[in-house]
Amino acid sequence: MNLMMRLRGLRSTNDNSPNSEFTFTAVFLGLLIGCLLCFTNLYFGLQTGFISMMSLQSSLIGFLISRMLPTPLTAQEVIVVQTTAVATGTMPLAAGFVGIIPALGLMNEKQDGSPPIHLSWIAGIGWSCAVAFFGVFMSPPIRKQVIIEEQLAFPSGTATAQLISVLHDLPPPETTLRQRRGYQRLDTEEAAEPLSSTTNEETAPLQPPIREDSAKAAGWRELLWSFLVSAILTLIAYFFPVVFAIPLFGNYLARNWAWSFTPSLSYVGQGIIMGLPTTLSMNMGMVVGWAVLSPIAKFSGWAPGPVGDMTTGSRGWILWVSLAIMCADSVVSLTPVVSEFFMDVVWRKIRASNRRADVGTKQDHEVETEDRLVPTKWVVIGWSISVIIGTLLVWIVFGHEGIKPWATFIGFVLGGLLSILAVRALGETDINPVSGLGKISQLFFAWIQPGNIVANIIAGGVAEAGAQQAGDLMQDLKTGHLCKASPRAQFYGQLIGSSVSIFVTTTAYSLYTRAYPIPGPSFPAPTAYVWLSLARLLRDGQLPKKASVFMIAFAASFGVIAALKTYAVRRQIWWAKWIPSGVAFAIGFLNTPSFSLARLIGGVLEYIFRKRYAKDESDIRLIVVASGFVLGEGVTSVVSLLLRTFGVGVASCWGCGHGLCGGCSS
Template identity: 70%
Template sequence: MGLSDIWTQWRTRDGDSDIRHGDRASPEFTAKAVVIGLAIGCLLCFTNLYFGLQTGWISMMSLQSALIGFLISRLLPVPLSAQELIVVQTTAVATGTMPLAAGFVGILPALGLLDEERDGVPPIHLSWWNAIAWSLSVAFFGVFLSPPIRKQVIIEEKLAFPSGTATAQLISVLHKLPPPDIEGPHRRRGYQHVDAEEPTSVVTDSTMIEEEEDADEQTPLNGVSSTVQNDGWRTLIWSFFTSSALTLFGYFFPVTFALPLFGSSLAKNWLWFFTPSLSYVGQGIIMGFPTTLSMNLGMFVGWAILTPISKYNGWAPGPVGDMTSGARGWILWISLAIMCTDSLVSLLPVVYEYCVDIYARVTSDSGVRSESGVSSKETAETETPDRLVPYSWVLWGLGASVVFGTLLVWAVFGHDGIKPWATVLGFALGGLLSVLGVRALGETDLNPVSGLGKISQLVFAWVQPGNIVANIIAGGVAEAGAQQAGDLMQDLKTGHLCGASPRAQFYGQLIGSTVSILVTTTAFSLYTRAYEIPGPSFPAPTAYVWLSLARLLRDGTLPERSGVFMLAFGLFFAAVAAVKTYAARSQAPWAKWVPSGVAFAIGFLNTPSFSIARLIGGVIEHVYRTRYARGRDDIWLIVVASGFVLGRAWTCGVGVASCWGCGHGMCVRTNEE
């Protein structure tokens, strides 16, 4: 089948956009859907690269992509169908998440921090072409992993994938379709269609869809689509330009983005200042109140308690903000312990259930047939073969990804960096870890990619001992596969609930990942020319996490007294993760209030300014959703948050006009001189 045949297969035969849920004749993989998805994805790519280099946290933004795509489609002569909109958000997500998948927010900055005297190798700074080659080596492995995993976790096990379910519910509301049939033990209620006489609540969250118990003064959703269509663009534009204007003002007068919270002395010596950025607030709205609360609890413990303890006891004698000898570098190790234990404990039930499932399949009578002579497993699939991704494509794609990926990694890093057989082992390990990550994401809406990457680092400390470069690269390969397979599985869940073609989504994923290689690499090159990375503006905190673990596995040395605190916090958050995992799997309503270990650890990695503004966004999200959100208002808040976040990325690189008022020494110019 040629490319033209593939394209023709998914073109619509008519312009009717008033379709029913699951209508197989509706338009799906069309040129306008791909172009809109790429445009949105490029914006998300810049935004995720920006925030990822600042905080180590990126957002999938599937809900936001669907909303923005819907608004754009209203300007077209023939608006997008629901299935086309799913292709839009699938393409946008594949394009926007490449900064994490290809390691631009962690792996590549970590390689640039290598020290020849300490690590035995000089810093590695990839050229634009080498960065393209590295991205190509890891960009498609997770995409080809998704189709075979889809049938198991979505069709047979019916895992929740809350963000994917939320996006499906939102798309159904926007297109006035019947609500998707959400089955399985993890069924949740979110956006719903109701009659005027049947009031209900609408609850949205970028992380989870939770049931709202308060039922008084609730309004129906029949007018949601028209309201978003009429008011959405105006809301998105004013929020975008308000955020952009504030960002530009902050770059010209950086004191406004480094306000001392408790006096200039604490701001200068202990880094306690505040950045009143609307983009940070918008990201907090998207992250949700429970996550931002966990992050700020970590910020308080790390920066208000542990930092002074390490400083005054002489365990971290350097400047507080120094990642090598200062308190910030000292608490980094505790953050690493929390991340690892939280991720590993959260994965244990998934590993156990996966092993039990494999054992049950091996010991059960797999030859039992239905009356029609077809096995029950075969009849579980809801799509026809022409709408699925053929397994021959999957096998060839995985094989080509591993072979060409190994060759490209060898060409970029050389034989001394990581041996080809070790790269192949890294891909194999990444495939196994991706299955665990997808299952964890499907049940909890959290993809523990950081913990999975650390598992790969632990394995490669034994496979290629003493080789820091190989250790970091192997972790990056595993993280890329797990992150892509997980995020794309959320999209496939959305498509499954709304009757979209998995093959059309697969095309969108491939195109989005391919284009994002160029966009992400170019954006990263622009950032490295304009800023020091890691540096004051872009500290790239996860780069230090990658490098610190690699160094620990190589030399076994820790900063003074940090081991005791690592053990204590590791054990504590192992227990917390066990409680949170049990509560989440049993659908306990209080599960979301148990602190997230990963978010808590992120609070250690970033200075207080990054966390406080996001907490403000989280509080706004919680108050608005529980007190004021009724139908269209909840969707309106997502539009506002999207405008706030997108308004920041395009203003990067603007110079500093004045350092007036920066007496505490925290403005951009003072830091970069």
Template identity: 70%
Template structure:
């Protein structure tokens, strides 16, 4: 047995050396974390940060934009004296994603607006509006925990379990096309690393059925022509979207068109926002997701909202989040999200128990587990100098937890949350991150909304009656799960393209660090120029956080909402179970089973936010149905990216104009009172 182990060890080392040699040949031995890559990634990440903050405050929905980061980074590299390698592109998009997703990870689209909604008479504490320095302290407290969690989780879910991570896999496929290298090996390797180096058992992963699947193998026979066309498509789509956004600032009715007359627009909030960015988001999200969102919009706003209003269950104005039907259907949305997220986690938890507890117990009972440990070790193909040392992880986790606990205490004080409660929040964040990352790796959906609610439920038990502590602790736990999930997609891309995990780790750190400054400054400016939540930035997820915290404290629901919550929770628990079953059976039609989270988002946002995304989803479906994914390639994704980035970047100009006191040029057509830029 010992000789057999020695031979296995020698063989695994030889295979790792061969794999590393293959990777060196692939990237030409270039350094991966370079100054040009860092600066390019930070620049792209800042654009994504403004875009995600802008749309996150509007809809509660943000995007990793990893595909777009890799694409724009490749196009930008054409101005460099020498082209970047595929591995440099991986690091570049890792930096961009770490920078661009901070608005959600640090709670700027949910947690902080929720604290600003507190009512002293009802909640026992005045609204909390953090200063710039306070927001910096809060961001620093939660910005790095998920980064230091990433290396050990990578070892588990990418190297050992080899989960699919569809978006990360699709990004790797895109990078291989752009750089004209062999497509990445996306097979599950049962033993000894890569199958081309001599594995025996190989099982293909089903093609990803997510927004990432839109990336086909583009025609790269003439890369210079393709690059010029890509630049042209990105520039014109960016310019058109930006121009339309600026026009809508001076003439607000452009983005607030009454669908069925002024009465339904003003009293029932039925307007249409023909935003090219929303259409671009719909293209990126894909037709199945946008269809689920609009089904939710129809059920919530065309059926339940009138029912609640006319039955006297929500007697206030429809748009009122306290007494109106918008606040009433919010509770049904919350029930759907929690049911969908929790049911989606059941097979993940069951699999973890079976693989990590039951099978280990059987192996310990039946024989020596040393071979199992050796098999796990054999799957790592990176050399130690390219991995993140575990001592860095240990010191980093300790520093982020202790430092984060102290920072939260300094920002919010004892009246906000006790240090011991924050510490428990970090520990819960670590546990929930593992569940969230596993769900993301298998389904391409990180159920952070449900995970945050689990944390809120727990803290309602250990620190009852404190709404501020409930929201903050939930935000701490959600931040770790959100960040670890996003970064794991990047590490999957790096694993497939043979990029250095250590270089990606450095990129995640500097991206998170810069994003603290960018996100905090942008949010502070938005908060000064606009009412948040308000007509222009309703921040719907803020009401979800505050509503659940109040429910857990008071136990009071709006009239008759409890019955509907139970009914819809049961319905979507069944739907989520069916979807999970079909996905695990490899069913190609799983994507057409409604997504509970997307369905609930249709409840949270007014119809104007969902309809334009449906147009984008229909365009995506018709385009790829007509020309095929292979021929369609990435052209439509480029145009969609330009639409999204155009509005997100030009919104900064609108923010500056608003700060300088320059308002709308004309309020013509805004008689329905739904135009964000006009006084109503």
């Protein structure tokens, strides 16, 4: 009987083994959802540099699908679905396919000392294998510290746990948080306003407990109609490209200054998920970058080329200001995390020296039994093997001239240390500063392997991979902890999801590079230019004319703004979310106005819905619609990719005289 219950995905009250949660159905659904997210995130990442973790959406979709099965999944199995899906879906960023891989393809032998590097499919598999697992093996020991001992908030993971508990009619999870600053108690019910924070990789608000009626009402109907509408619009835009390149302010501004509008429902959905404060920050950056700095650089002769040119045009010029803002924001935001980390280390040593007589009596707050935890031996052996094999694979893929094996090994070790900082920042603020940590790694490698742009980019990618994986998976582990899911079952899901995503992501990227020029009109890959530009700056020290003045001014301004925002967020002050986000502001520079405007529409819709139509602030109906919008375009992008691969082109280029229609101009 117990065997049948396991096969059907049931978890009895007497069976708490990981096998009762780690079922074939849960893993299969997680991989299915994760593969869709993988294509979706690669599509949007190459377009705008933004991907979404989609943990809450993965758990909701998994729950809805399981309602159609003869035996619905338990709450713990849904968490395995979510964990597997996230591990599968976020590989495009973790393995650098939206940033460092396109950046390597942009190199110029005359300028960079190395010809462009375009990875074959098998080389992409090797690179992905090199970075796919060491962040996963770091998760169990970090979980012990930040979730069990320090009980950090991890707002996205907490919100997902609340949703899962309501959907399965479980008692609400204990969401009382012990903050490191003073260890004061903070109940989410007492927050005057939910906080919304963002990075270029993930956005999720800190939500109060979700009401049962609103959660149960958000079901298949809303998800399906929003999915279909977005999919149909995306397909129409493929055959009639002007649909996604509307010259909102006329052909002159569209053609000469890149001011067009993309009425993509997926970007509207992303804006809904981000919230109004974040989309406002992004559009403030868009206005400053494209309506103020771009004309100044153009008319002053500092960027004389076409506006959209990343080398001689104002788009490449304002990129440097964007980079300065992101670096300043990351450094200031990480400073308190770093200082508290070392303070904690010192404090623990002091306490240990004062209590030598009490050695062996340290209280363990772990609530799981040994058979449900990941053994330490697995972690040590797995991490060591992943680093050794990863170092070897990087050497095989890029050669001795690309990056030396000892440098790669140091990159893995540095990535591990930076991952701890990323997880702590994420746990306290819901911001995973992976872009900033990658730049820190680039700075370090400019010192230990100077003049080697390839090594600089690869080392930054290794550090970013570890921080991205450890942070995203820690949100899932927080959800599992609150809903009493097995950490070992989640660990299995993470390993399987990462393994499958190696092949899915590499194959998807290979298909995109065969069908489209990357970077190109359809997929500009803006973060690739950030990686390459910083590597060039660290080697040559040359900046475009007058760029340094504006970089210093904006870096100083956003250093102050980031300090104020960090102060307000860490003290849970309600107006913290209205302070501009430096990273979101900088993304407004990186992306052309077409992408930011649609997200602002989503942010405004979210604000109006929450203020006028939502039953309360836990009403997730609009989030369900937003998820359908995002998935609709993401899934249909696979259809568009296949059409492009088999030579099926656009039906009409009418209205594309401004030259911004990807299908007509490429």
